Amino acid sequence: MTGILVTFAAILGLAVGSFLNVVVHRVPLGESVVSPPSRCPGCETRIRPLDNVPVLSWLLLRGKCRTCRCRISPRYPLVEVGTGALFAGLAAHFGAAPELPAFLYLAAVGLALALIDLDCKRLPNALVLPSYPVAIVLLALAVAGPAPLSALLRALVCGVALFLVFLGIALVKPGGMGFGDVKLAGLLGCYLGWVGWDSTVVGGFLPFLLGGAVGLVLMALRRAGRRSAIPFGPFMVAGAMIAVVAGQPVGHAYASFVLG
Known part of the structure; x- marks a missing residue:
């Protein structure tokens, strides 16, 4: 059963990824993601359905x-x-957990936001803000099943907490972090809070660790300087996805190490 679910999810992901390519290109331009149909950027010819099969085409x-x-x-x-x-x-x-659709949505919108931030150095409200009600509804539907109500309440608390933490950082160090990052932090906090307190802490800390490591590598390669602006959204998304899967064991391991 798990193998069938994973295979179906992979195929669905390929199709969603094809749509994300459209989203990443059009949303920053303020264009519709459904109309007009995809066209070749060179000759403007409409792409045929057979030429639009993910990867294979x-x-x-x-x-x-x-x-x-x-x-x-x-x-x-x-x-x-x-x-x-x-x-x-x-x-x-x-x-087959009831929260799986919510986290599949997180993967899709997170990847789109990360790519847009890399391209344009911004996180569009058109994607971030609607993702809040989508996340709450999908997680609430999971609670309507076997998931506990406490998980949803924890998700809301952690979403607000991570939003406030990143807002504080943005206010203390103006220019070091954009408000788009702050809004994304609240969204990611909801998902991390659903998984657990440990995942929220790990997911909140990892972006700074990943961003610092990549920044050092870029400076060592002379591809960036101390004042170079590096998009933070991709590190936030990557840190959240890692924490969703491994945040609890990492948090427990750290606590065990500190407390002996």
Whole structure:
């Protein structure tokens, strides 16, 4: 049963990843994600359904438009594969738990936000703000099943707490963190709080650790300086996803080490 669920989640992730490519391109431009249909950026020819199959079409077309042979970035299949892998990993971790749809949504919107932040250095309200009610509704539906009400209450508390922590950081050090990061922190806090207190702490701390490590590497390679602006959203999403899966054991291990 688990194998079937993971396989289905992976296939669903590939399809969702194809849609995320549209979202990442159009949302920063303020364009609709449903109309007009996808077209080749070179010749403006509408992409045929058979040429829009995730990953497979890109491979068969050798990364080029069928009509004008314009190069199609390998980022498109990579996003599709990445989304499929995230979906499969979450399905394997949660199994058929009622909260799985909520975390699949987190993976999808989180990946889209991370890519947009890398491209544009901003986290659009058009994605972040609607994700709050979506998260609350999906987690509330999980409570309507076998999940405990305490998990939803903890999620709301942790969402507010992480929002306030990041807001405090943004106010204490203006320019060091954007308000988009603050709003994203509240959303991620809801999901982390659902998993547990340990995951919330680990998920709140990891972005700074990951961001600092990447910043040091970039400076060592002379690709960035001490004052270079590095998008923080991708580290927040990565830290949250790691904490969702491994936050509790990491938190327990740290507590055991500190307390002996």
